[in-house]
Amino acid sequence: xxxxxxxxxxxxxxxxxxGGIVMLFGxxxxxxxxxxxxxxxxxxxxxxxxPLATSILLSIVLSVVMYLIGRFRQ
Numbered sequence: 001x002x003x004x005x006x007x008x009x010x011x012x013x014x015x016x017x018x019g020g021i022v023m024l025f026g027x028x029x030x031x032x033x034x035x036x037x038x039x040x041x042x043x044x045x046x047x048x049x050x051p052l053a054t055s056i057l058l059s060i061v062l063s064v065v066m067y068l069i070g071r072f073r074q
Contacts, residue, residue: 032054032058033051033054035057037053038050038051038052038053039052
């Protein structure tokens with residue numbers, strides 16, 4: 001059971017770090033979340049927002065980072 005607790009703590013710390021990075025990107029003026037491929041539909045009483053291009057970009061960046069971590073770990 002202690003392994004589960006350790007994993008939850010690591011995930012929590014990771015989320016805090018990722019949240020801090022996202023906040024810094026927002027203050028730096030980087031257009032994450034407002035890229036040309038992001039879908040925004042504004043109706044009369046609602047707004048639908050799907051950050052498609054941002055998701056793809058983050059997926060590519062995280063894939064490269066995980067690949068490099070795995071490569072150096074061996």
